[in-house]
Structures are given as C-alpha cells and as structure tokens.
Amino acid sequence: MTGDLSGGDLSRLRRLNALAVIGVLRGEPALTLTEVARRTGLSRASTEDVVRELLERGWMIEAEPTAGTVGRPARRYRFHADAGRVLGVDIGGHKILALVADLDGAVTHTGRVAVTPQMGRRQRLAAVDRAVGAVLADAGLEAAEVWASGVATTGLVDATGRVMLSEALPEWTGVNVASHVGRLVSGPVLVENDGKLAALAESWRGVARYAKDVVFLLAGLRTGAGLIIDGKLHRGFGNAAGEIGALPAARWVQALEHLRSWPGDDPPADPDAAVEDLFLAARDGDRKAGLAVRRYVKDLAVGASALVLTLDPELVVIGGGFSRSGDLILEPLRRELDRWCVRTPEIRVSGFGDEGVALGAVRLALDHVDAVLHGPGELVDPKHFLTVERPRTRIEP
Amino acid sequence: MTGDLSGGDLSRLRRLNALAVIGVLRGEPALTLTEVARRTGLSRASTEDVVRELLERGWMIEAEPTAGTVGRPARRYRFHADAGRVLGVDIGGHKILALVADLDGAVTHTGRVAVTPQMGRRQRLAAVDRAVGAVLADAGLEAAEVWASGVATTGLVDATGRVMLSEALPEWTGVNVASHVGRLVSGPVLVENDGKLAALAESWRGVARYAKDVVFLLAGLRTGAGLIIDGKLHRGFGNAAGEIGALPAARWVQALEHLRSWPGDDPPADPDAAVEDLFLAARDGDRKAGLAVRRYVKDLAVGASALVLTLDPELVVIGGGFSRSGDLILEPLRRELDRWCVRTPEIRVSGFGDEGVALGAVRLALDHVDAVLHGPGELVDPKHFLTVERPRTRIEP
Structure with a gap:
C-alpha cells in the first residue's frame, strides 16, 4: 500500500482543489492568497497554482485594492459572479415575475406583468414572453447569454417540464413550460412546482x-x-x-x-x-x-x-x-x-413577500450551473455554459 | 500542487482501504485475493497488505477450501461475522421478543415471552429480563459479550432512551428503557420507537x-x-x-x-x-x-x-x-x-410477520457497530467493542 497517485488521481485532485477554492470564495467579498490557503487547507504553492488557473479561466477576478491601506496591499481575489447570468420566472395566477441574477444569486433586474387567474393558456404564455423580454432588455442581455433558467408554475410538473395537472389555472394542464420558455432563452430550462421552489428559496437564503x-x-x-x-x-x-x-x-x-x-x-x-x-x-x-x-x-x-x-x-x-x-x-x-x-x-x-417563488426559480437555475461545475470530467470554463445543448423537449404547436 | 501524501494522509488511506475490503466482504460467502482486489480497485500489493492486517485484527478469517477443487485452490477469505454478537429486543403490548444476531445480522437465537397490554411497568420489565436472559443463555453468551443492543418500544423515545410518552401501555411513560436493558448486557443500548425500527428492518432486508x-x-x-x-x-x-x-x-x-x-x-x-x-x-x-x-x-x-x-x-x-x-x-x-x-x-x-420490529432493533445495534468502525481515528479491533463505556443514562430506582 503506497502513496502513489496516478495521472487520473492528480487531475481529479487538481479539480477538487479548484472547486474548493471556488467554494471558499463564493459569498465572500474578497480574500488574499493567504486567506484562501488557510480556509482550503491547501499549501501556498497549490493555492497559487489553482488561483492562476481560475483567473485564466475567468472564474475568479482580482478585487479592487482596499482604499487607505498603507504600503503595497496584498492582492485580493473574488469569485467572478458576473461571469454569467441566470433567469428565474414565477408563472402565477396573479402575476408573472421574472428575475435576472448573477452567479452568486444576487438579483440584478426584475420584470413583472400582471395577469388574472381567469386568463387562458395563450394569454398567460404571452404575459410570460413579455415579462422575460422586459427583464432581458432591462439587463441588456441577449437570449444566448442566459446560462440557465428556472421556472415555477402551479400544479404538478413532470421531468420534461410539462404541467401534468393544474386545477388552479384554466387550460394549464398539459402546457410544456420548459419548451415555451426555451424559445425565449438559450441554456437549459428547469421547471418546478411553485410551493417546492418557494421552500427552496427559504432554505437557500430565507428564514429557513x-x-x-x-x-x-x-x-x-x-x-x-x-x-x-x-x-x-x-x-x-x-x-x-x-x-x-x-x-x-x-x-x-x-x-x-x-x-x-x-x-x-x-x-x-x-x-x-x-x-x-x-x-x-x-x-x-x-x-x-x-x-x-x-x-x-x-x-x-x-x-x-x-x-x-x-x-x-x-x-x-x-x-x-x-x-x-x-x-x-x-x-x-x-x-x-x-x-x-x-x-x-x-x-x-x-x-420574501410574493418574490419567494421566483427566487426559488433562480436557485433552481443556479443548481444546474453548480451541477455542471461539480459534475464529472474536467473543470469547465464559463464559456461552456454558452454552448450547452438544450435538453430535448417536445415543442408545442 | 503535488501528489505528496503526509503520514496522516497515508494512515487515513490505509484505514479507508481496510474499510473498503470489509465492505466488499460483508454479505459475500468468500472471496479470493484477486476478487477482493478487483472489487475494491486496490492493487494486488495493497490488497495483500490490508488482508494481512484484517486477519491479524480478527475482522477476517480464511474460509474452508471449496470441496472438489482440482489442484491447490486459491485461499478464500470472508468477513468474520462471528467476531461479535448484538442483541435486538422488541418490547410490545403482547410479547417481548429478543434476538441475538451476528455481525452480518443473521439471527442465531430467539427468546419470546408473552405479555398483555394491561400489564404494568414492573411486570413488563420483568418479562424483558426473562426474554433477554433466555436468549443469552440459549446463545451461550455472557452479558459482557454483547457488543451493542437495540431496543424497540411503543411511544415517543428521547435521546437518553427514555419513553417520553406512551398512550398504549399503562405506566410506560417515563420508563428509561436504556438504563433498564443496560443492567442486563454490556455495550451501548440504543432505544427507538417500534414503527421506526420496523421501517428500518424493511429498508435493510425486507420488501423495501x-x-x-x-x-x-x-x-x-x-x-x-x-x-x-x-x-x-x-x-x-x-x-x-x-x-x-x-x-x-x-x-x-x-x-x-x-x-x-x-x-x-x-x-x-x-x-x-x-x-x-x-x-x-x-x-x-x-x-x-x-x-x-x-x-x-x-x-x-x-x-x-x-x-x-x-x-x-x-x-x-x-x-x-x-x-x-x-x-x-x-x-x-x-x-x-x-x-x-x-x-x-x-x-x-x-x-416479517411480528418479527420486523425486533429485526429493526438488531439493525439499530449494528448501526452503532458500523458507526464505531467507520468513525474517526484508527481502525478499531473487535475487542474494542468489549470495552466500550456505556453511555451515561439515569439509573432508575
């Protein structure tokens, strides 16, 4: 039994170290190399190595030097939350709420369109188009720049993003929400029930x-x-x-x-x-x-x-x-x-008032980003998310 | 970033390898070194190293050679399930059922004493003593040889093994089941609600x-x-x-x-x-x-x-x-x-008929054994379980 590591082991270790560094940087304002090394438990040399790679790939950026520091301040680094954007949409009975957020989940733009519970499928989907169009325009985002979208809807949702059953909204059972929203933005569209996503939001950054x-x-x-x-x-x-x-x-x-x-x-x-x-x-x-x-x-x-x-x-x-x-x-x-x-x-x-459901949809989109980042294979670059193939879903007439 | 492993890393790796070998052996009849190496993914040298250590410690034994093999058969090894014994007890309204099982969870001996729902605390606890006494005698076990015990009772149970609330049995609220059974056997006594343990049994080796x-x-x-x-x-x-x-x-x-x-x-x-x-x-x-x-x-x-x-x-x-x-x-x-x-x-x-609850109690005891085995620190020897201190629980008058 020896300490030998194969090439595969080393590449896995390198990737785990990179993810560990991303992990400690996320949600922090900015950290020095020394702080990153201490929090990850990596050696100074390994930390420098990883930080260099993450800067090159665009997952990290150097933070502005803190004002008022005497002498040459230590360089500080932060997670590059602006590297990508995700979309979260709540399709409700009374409103369509669309949020654009950065990779830290900070909401940068909001679009809201009023609807009524009585509206039929066509009218409600048209309102979704308006809310999403408005928030993308407001954020100055092309449809192709959205890394992933989370969508909340009332009713039971199947794995393809179709509403299996909705008793609350007319003509809503059978709507393929994923394929509809997939026409508006690129990247995967994840659809989930509104109560579940509101719970997710509370667990993520709410009272839970x-x-x-x-x-x-x-x-x-x-x-x-x-x-x-x-x-x-x-x-x-x-x-x-x-x-x-x-x-x-x-x-x-x-x-x-x-x-x-x-x-x-x-x-x-x-x-x-x-x-x-x-x-x-x-x-x-x-x-x-x-x-x-x-x-x-x-x-x-x-x-x-x-x-x-x-x-x-x-x-x-x-x-x-x-x-x-x-x-x-x-x-x-x-x-x-x-x-x-x-x-x-x-x-x-x-x-969260009435924004919890849409926040949960943002989290659903970010979960997808994290799953790809932490998934098998090589560490991906940010640009990988701009070239992701849409999951195949049935396009509705 | 290098492949260097510290002494601590090596000792952790050695322990993980030993647990991996125990893992593939458990529930198998017997495996050759080649089979163990293939299933764990360890090198031949590492496997030999681990097997030697596990044989010395008493976690593995050499299996009888298979009859009728031509030539010198390869040595085969199996997990030493007989290295220890656990106890599972179901304290019910109509029966006390006590099981002795080996480390694979195979029940070797059974003790059963009939009770009635009307019985008071003293009578029911006396019946527990008889059922446990009978199954230990039958198994030829000293109280000190029991590694761990799981006990099922009706009602809500707190973390010290006391019945917080039982509406089904008279005088049962407030009984410290852990300390009572702890007088009969050594090793930790884990107490849990009967419905929960029956569910555990189904998940472990039942229809679930x-x-x-x-x-x-x-x-x-x-x-x-x-x-x-x-x-x-x-x-x-x-x-x-x-x-x-x-x-x-x-x-x-x-x-x-x-x-x-x-x-x-x-x-x-x-x-x-x-x-x-x-x-x-x-x-x-x-x-x-x-x-x-x-x-x-x-x-x-x-x-x-x-x-x-x-x-x-x-x-x-x-x-x-x-x-x-x-x-x-x-x-x-x-x-x-x-x-x-x-x-x-x-x-x-x-x-499982009416034995599911007691089987779940066996599983609860084995979960404790596994938790110690997979816990932090050095790999423990089987004899470690004979010297475990009883968790401190209030002794009832």
Missing part, C-alpha cells in the same frame, strides 16, 4: 437557511406546500410531495372558502384585492373579518398538522401572498398546531 | 430494500408509521416523525374501533386473538367480519393518504401483526389510496 427539516406553507389564494428534508428539497418519487391539499380531511379547500365569502355573497371582481381588504379589516378589529381569518387558520392548520406530524420538522415557514399578513396568521396557527401536534415546531414568516 | 422513500404502516392492535427518506430512517427533529395517528382527522383511532367491536359489544378477553378470529372470519366470507375489515381499511387509508401525499414515496409497506392478513388489507387499501392520492405508490406486505 439554518434548518435541516422544514415544512413550508405557501399561503395565498392557492394553498401549497414544499418540504426541505436533510437540507435538500424533497420532490417525491413522482415529483408530487407536499400535495396534502388533495386530501379533503386536510381541509385546505374549505380554508380558502372562509376568505372568499367576505364581505358579501357575491364573488368579488378581484379576489386578491378582496382578501387584502379582509386582512386589513381584521387588523383594524373588524369582528367579521377577524372571524373569517380565524376560521381560515383553523382549517389551514389541519393540513399543516398532517405535514408536521408526518415529518416532525425543525421549522414551519409561512410564505406566499398572505405572508404579508403573517402577524395575523402566526399566533392562531401556533395555537392550532399545539392542539394537534405531538411537538409544535418553531414557526416563522417568510421575508 | 430497493426503495429510497418508503412509508411503513405498522398495522396491528396499535397503528403506527415509520418513514424511510433517501434510504435512511427519518426520525424528525424531536424524534416524533410519523405520528400522524395523533391527528383525529387521520382517523387511526376510529379505524381500530371497527375491529374491536367484533363479534359483540363486550370487550373480548384477548383482543389479539379476537382480531385474528375476525380476519379469519372475513377470509371465510363472514359478511359482518368483512364489513369490519373494510371499515378499518377505509379509516386507516385516511392517515396513510396523509403520509403518502406529504412524501410521495416510492413504496408503501404494510407491516405489524395484521400483515399476516395482508391479503385482506392490500387491495382495499390500494382502492382507498387511489381515491385520495395524487399518485398511488406500489404497496407491499411485509414478510
């Missing part, structure tokens, strides 16, 4: 970032859920995890009825605005509005308890549109969970 | 061994559940995962009432035998018994659907005492899941 097991509740005009298990998004064998709302005993369908029946018997013209009014009235002490919110939370808590009793998570996050009224939901939800659960987890309200 | 995500239903005079997520037992943040039965909307409490009300209004003297009679009568075409089973499954399926909708598992396993009547449960359960679930997973009946 320090928790391993999380139940995320997408509380809005549609109720959904996403699960983080052992720090990772749990998709399920058929990508249908978190669909507790399908069980009548979970009472999520009834939950929304309490909000919809306010203020009168006629369905309001804009249900979103009506619910916002309801929460405002409840906050102002309106008895009837307060009762409607309590009844909503009581029913929401049955399905939420089923999720909590199943997983026993560290944390429950309230997200989605209603999270802006989280102060009205949090305490009554805690009381109801106390009633049903063996152990009530900590409950927190999302800080 | 090829599935990553599994919902296990412990269907018996008490209904429980255990979850396997990404191939591992999911315990939950407070060790309370799978407790969906606590939610009235899941209908598991009502489910059992349908079986208990048979054949008449008086509670039967032996509920276990009465339910067995009920299943027999249902199989014989008794209309009333058939109706009771269908109602039981209908209610069982509500909680089961909540688990399935939450996780979207690959597989549902029906285990526990009623799994012997799995043929009567499987089809109606599938129909009910079809009714409520977005995607009905495959459903299989456990092949």
Whole structure:
C-alpha cells in the first residue's frame, strides 16, 4: 500500500482543489492568497497554482485594492459572479415575475406583468414572453447569454417540464413550460412546482437557511406546500410531495372558502384585492373579518398538522401572498398546531413577500450551473455554459 | 500542487482501504485475493497488505477450501461475522421478543415471552429480563459479550432512551428503557420507537430494500408509521416523525374501533386473538367480519393518504401483526389510496410477520457497530467493542 497517485488521481485532485477554492470564495467579498490557503487547507504553492488557473479561466477576478491601506496591499481575489447570468420566472395566477441574477444569486433586474387567474393558456404564455423580454432588455442581455433558467408554475410538473395537472389555472394542464420558455432563452430550462421552489428559496437564503427539516406553507389564494428534508428539497418519487391539499380531511379547500365569502355573497371582481381588504379589516378589529381569518387558520392548520406530524420538522415557514399578513396568521396557527401536534415546531414568516417563488426559480437555475461545475470530467470554463445543448423537449404547436 | 501524501494522509488511506475490503466482504460467502482486489480497485500489493492486517485484527478469517477443487485452490477469505454478537429486543403490548444476531445480522437465537397490554411497568420489565436472559443463555453468551443492543418500544423515545410518552401501555411513560436493558448486557443500548425500527428492518432486508422513500404502516392492535427518506430512517427533529395517528382527522383511532367491536359489544378477553378470529372470519366470507375489515381499511387509508401525499414515496409497506392478513388489507387499501392520492405508490406486505420490529432493533445495534468502525481515528479491533463505556443514562430506582 503506497502513496502513489496516478495521472487520473492528480487531475481529479487538481479539480477538487479548484472547486474548493471556488467554494471558499463564493459569498465572500474578497480574500488574499493567504486567506484562501488557510480556509482550503491547501499549501501556498497549490493555492497559487489553482488561483492562476481560475483567473485564466475567468472564474475568479482580482478585487479592487482596499482604499487607505498603507504600503503595497496584498492582492485580493473574488469569485467572478458576473461571469454569467441566470433567469428565474414565477408563472402565477396573479402575476408573472421574472428575475435576472448573477452567479452568486444576487438579483440584478426584475420584470413583472400582471395577469388574472381567469386568463387562458395563450394569454398567460404571452404575459410570460413579455415579462422575460422586459427583464432581458432591462439587463441588456441577449437570449444566448442566459446560462440557465428556472421556472415555477402551479400544479404538478413532470421531468420534461410539462404541467401534468393544474386545477388552479384554466387550460394549464398539459402546457410544456420548459419548451415555451426555451424559445425565449438559450441554456437549459428547469421547471418546478411553485410551493417546492418557494421552500427552496427559504432554505437557500430565507428564514429557513439554518434548518435541516422544514415544512413550508405557501399561503395565498392557492394553498401549497414544499418540504426541505436533510437540507435538500424533497420532490417525491413522482415529483408530487407536499400535495396534502388533495386530501379533503386536510381541509385546505374549505380554508380558502372562509376568505372568499367576505364581505358579501357575491364573488368579488378581484379576489386578491378582496382578501387584502379582509386582512386589513381584521387588523383594524373588524369582528367579521377577524372571524373569517380565524376560521381560515383553523382549517389551514389541519393540513399543516398532517405535514408536521408526518415529518416532525425543525421549522414551519409561512410564505406566499398572505405572508404579508403573517402577524395575523402566526399566533392562531401556533395555537392550532399545539392542539394537534405531538411537538409544535418553531414557526416563522417568510421575508420574501410574493418574490419567494421566483427566487426559488433562480436557485433552481443556479443548481444546474453548480451541477455542471461539480459534475464529472474536467473543470469547465464559463464559456461552456454558452454552448450547452438544450435538453430535448417536445415543442408545442 | 503535488501528489505528496503526509503520514496522516497515508494512515487515513490505509484505514479507508481496510474499510473498503470489509465492505466488499460483508454479505459475500468468500472471496479470493484477486476478487477482493478487483472489487475494491486496490492493487494486488495493497490488497495483500490490508488482508494481512484484517486477519491479524480478527475482522477476517480464511474460509474452508471449496470441496472438489482440482489442484491447490486459491485461499478464500470472508468477513468474520462471528467476531461479535448484538442483541435486538422488541418490547410490545403482547410479547417481548429478543434476538441475538451476528455481525452480518443473521439471527442465531430467539427468546419470546408473552405479555398483555394491561400489564404494568414492573411486570413488563420483568418479562424483558426473562426474554433477554433466555436468549443469552440459549446463545451461550455472557452479558459482557454483547457488543451493542437495540431496543424497540411503543411511544415517543428521547435521546437518553427514555419513553417520553406512551398512550398504549399503562405506566410506560417515563420508563428509561436504556438504563433498564443496560443492567442486563454490556455495550451501548440504543432505544427507538417500534414503527421506526420496523421501517428500518424493511429498508435493510425486507420488501423495501430497493426503495429510497418508503412509508411503513405498522398495522396491528396499535397503528403506527415509520418513514424511510433517501434510504435512511427519518426520525424528525424531536424524534416524533410519523405520528400522524395523533391527528383525529387521520382517523387511526376510529379505524381500530371497527375491529374491536367484533363479534359483540363486550370487550373480548384477548383482543389479539379476537382480531385474528375476525380476519379469519372475513377470509371465510363472514359478511359482518368483512364489513369490519373494510371499515378499518377505509379509516386507516385516511392517515396513510396523509403520509403518502406529504412524501410521495416510492413504496408503501404494510407491516405489524395484521400483515399476516395482508391479503385482506392490500387491495382495499390500494382502492382507498387511489381515491385520495395524487399518485398511488406500489404497496407491499411485509414478510416479517411480528418479527420486523425486533429485526429493526438488531439493525439499530449494528448501526452503532458500523458507526464505531467507520468513525474517526484508527481502525478499531473487535475487542474494542468489549470495552466500550456505556453511555451515561439515569439509573432508575
């Protein structure tokens, strides 16, 4: 048994060292060679070697010298987050939200187009085109410069990016979201359910970032859920995890009825605005509005308890549109969970408002970039992402 | 960047190579040096080196030469599964089952003592002493020769091996099972909930061994559940995962009432035998018994659907005492899941009868052995396990 390493071993080691350096630089402002060496545990010589390679390839750049330093300051390096751009799109019932972000996930540009739940497939897809077109133009990006795109949609999504089932939006079942968005940008298009992506966003950089097991509740005009298990998004064998709302005993369908029946018997013209009014009235002490919110939370808590009793998570996050009224939901939800659960987890309200889903879509796109970067074979160059072949998906007529 | 390895690296590599050889030998009848080298990818020289060390330490032994081979046969080696013994105990409402197994998990001896759900703490613990005493005597084992013990109990268990809450057995909440069993055997005593351990057994060597995500239903005079997520037992943040039965909307409490009300209004003297009679009568075409089973499954399926909708598992396993009547449960359960679930997973009946929980307890003990073997530091010798300090637990008066 010897310490000999083959050429293959050395090339693997070199690549692992490069990824280790990228790893310590990401999310840091800028580090000196000495700091990089200390944090990676690599020798000075190996660190210099790796840094030279990463600078050449364009994964790192030299940072501006810090002002006010006496004498010649040590050179500092940072991850080149501007080397590429990803797109995140949330296709919702009430809005299309498109975000452009750099490789650190910092959102640089935002495009938003209002839609209604009643819109058909054609109108909604046209709104997607407008939102994506606007954010790319705003960012000064060609379609070919997008490395990868993440797209969130309501409903169940299959592995090709097609909506298998959507009960919330008309004519939405069967839409191939991946191939539609794939006409607007180059690079792979990853499509996932909105509740799952909002959970991913919380786990990535939201209130759930320090928790391993999380139940995320997408509380809005549609109720959904996403699960983080052992720090990772749990998709399920058929990508249908978190669909507790399908069980009548979970009472999520009834939950929304309490909000919809306010203020009168006629369905309001804009249900979103009506619910916002309801929460405002409840906050102002309106008895009837307060009762409607309590009844909503009581029913929401049955399905939420089923999720909590199943997983026993560290944390429950309230997200989605209603999270802006989280102060009205949090305490009554805690009381109801106390009633049903063996152990009530900590409950927190999302800080992302209605942008959590789109942020999760950005993360989905970045996950793809990371998977390629950490995948088998040689370390890739940034330009590799501009030449990636689109995964083959059926193009719709 | 060079291929130099420090002394620490070399010692780590030597240990990893030894564990790799143990890994390929486990679960195999016997392998030649050439076969070991091929399966581990180690050089011939490294393999000889590792095999010599493992033989010296007692982790491997030379296998008997195969009869009928012409000429001098190549030496064959196997993992020394007899180097140690572990204990698995199931403390149930109706029986105490104690198993002794070798390091491959092969059960060599079994001890069984009948108990009743009505028994108090003192009587049940005395029965545990008898079952463990009997199986150790039968196996010819001293208490000090047990490397590790796994114990299954109904109820919620805390990290010290104490029952936090048990509604099924009288005087059982608060019992420190770890410290009680720790008086009978040396080595660490790991305690876990019965549904979780039965799930672990299915994942280890039962019908769920090829599935990553599994919902296990412990269907018996008490209904429980255990979850396997990404191939591992999911315990939950407070060790309370799978407790969906606590939610009235899941209908598991009502489910059992349908079986208990048979054949008449008086509670039967032996509920276990009465339910067995009920299943027999249902199989014989008794209309009333058939109706009771269908109602039981209908209610069982509500909680089961909540688990399935939450996780979207690959597989549902029906285990526990009623799994012997799995043929009567499987089809109606599938129909009910079809009714409520977005995607009905495959459903299989456990092949372990009422021994699955105790087998899971064996696996829990072996997990401890593996954790020490694969833990940090030098490769340990088998004799290390005879000198392990007991984890400190509160000794009960």
